Amino acid sequence: MASKQPDALLGPESDSQRTQYPYVTGTSVVAIKYKDGILMASDMGGDMIYCLIAHGLPVKVTMPELCSYGSTLRYKSVERIKPIGKHSLLGASGEISDFQEILRYLDELILYDNMWDDGNSLGPKEVHNYLTRIMYNRRNKFNPLWNSLVLGGVKNGQKYLGTVSMIGVNFEDDHVASGFGNHLARPILRQEWHENLSFEDGVRLLEKCMLILLYRDRSAVNKFQIAKITEEGVTIHQPYSLKTNWEFSAFQNPSQGAVGSW
Amino acid sequence: MDLDMSINAPHSMGTTIIGVTYNGGVVLGADSRTSTGMYVANRASDKITQLTDNVYVCRSGSAADSQIVSDYVRYFLHQHTIQLGQPATVKVAANLIRLISYNNKNMLETGLIVGGWDKYEGGKIYGIPLGGTLIEQPFAIGGSGSSYLYGFFDQEWKEGMTKDEAEKLVVKAVSLAIARDGASGGVVRTVIINSEGVTRNFYPGDKLPLWHEELEPQNSLLDILNAPEPMNT
DSSP states (O other): OGGGHHHHTTGGGGGGGOOOOOOEEEOOEEEEEETTEEEEEEEOOEEEEOOGGGSOOOSSOOOGGGOOSOEEEEESOOOOEEEETTTEEEEEEEEHHHHHHHHHHHHHHHHHHHHHOSSOOOOHHHHHHHHHHHHHHHHHTTOOOOEEEEEEEEETTEEEEEEEOTTOOEEEOSEEEOTHHHHHHHHHHHHHOOTTOOHHHHHHHHHHHHHHHHHHOTTOOSOEEEEEEESSOEEEOOOBOOOOOOOOHHHHSTTSSSTTOO | OOOOOSTTSOEEEOOOEEEEEETTEEEEEEOOOEEETTEEEESSOOOEEESSSSEEEEEEEEHHHHHHHHHHHHHHHHHHHHHHSSOOOHHHHHHHHHHHHHHTTTTOOEEEEEEEEETTTEEEEEEEOTTOOOEEESEEEESGGGGGTHHHHHHHOOSSOOHHHHHHHHHHHHHHHHHHOTTOOSOEEEEEEETTEEEEEEEOGGGSOOOTTOOOOOSOHHHHHTSOOOOOO
16 A cells, blocks of 8 residues: 555564554534533534545644545444533544543543542543543644543533644633534534523524534534533433425526526 | 555455344355455455454454454453353354454555354344444444445334345445445345344345346356347337
């Protein structure tokens, strides 16, 4: 395989220059704080990227946009939001195999936490910190977990919502998004989010964001999951699809006035 | 693209591989072409490889990589079966494949479909594409030929098919992919796994239906020329 030839001959040291490509990726996750806790939404698509072979092994960590022409909407039922312990929800975009690995790390973390059997349990702030350390340390070894993570939860009445990128950038906010969501959803949220949204208003707001993403993100599929976390616990609702609107008169015959245009 | 298409290129299985669950088990299917660059190194390969008595794997991508991964997993599963005292489950086999694929993702180039039957979950199919993602599916398609089958399966797939329906679907699908994918060809092999055991089937080219722009195979032009004139009314 041409893309592996340069350091395939280096033997065991060939991994020291690792970076990675994403192969099967999920797209945006959007999350908001609302009155009772956190609401998080993502679609259920998993894209398979197949044009990577044209590029040689990169030395720098670069974004997946380096391949702009080849991808298939391959998996349409990928659950990209998972509960973590009693108090947190984790949503991920990026490479699914790395997300599955992160879930295994967290499973071990929560298991050890439970085994202490001391009445304490890790809250979202702690889990967020743990994830940040993992992502940043992997980035320092030039072998990142190719994900953007959204971590939300409630503990002792305190709502928490944060994000970690594949290079370890982390912060908290009242609303966060990953991937395309940052460009398309967050501006909507900046305008329309407010403290103490009801569950219904929160869901409607998220659906507005997911619809925009469906129209404008090539990797989005029309199958969504909305997850909710409150002091009482986690609910991940069943998958559903949204109605789309194509009934604009401008859509009917766009090239009538300028034949050959688009 | 800087792909080396000479006869010295690494053996790659262009391939079409399919795994489908049905009411009672699974059907795995594959073509039989292994190519080195533009040359067909093996026109009758067997890409459906046994891992245990009840779990098989369809291999695609690099022939060497997929063989070594399945060899390791067969070895581990054998030990696991002895220690467990009963047949390994399909889920365990799939997770072993995932472990090797994921932890060596920078070096391996192989997409695999694990299928089998165990007494706890019945027939199960797991797809493990490049990168080492593990995904359980009612059916899975893989290899270069699978690009041509997404639309076909979107239309034709049904839950709860019978064994014969499932096998017919798999054979039809592989045959369609062979028609359009240069890297797939040869014969169609299927493996059916259920509570009763394992059945291997073999469908050579002449047993497959003809698709668009394909003609009925003849022994020679002479047979056509010497054939009696068609009747005119």
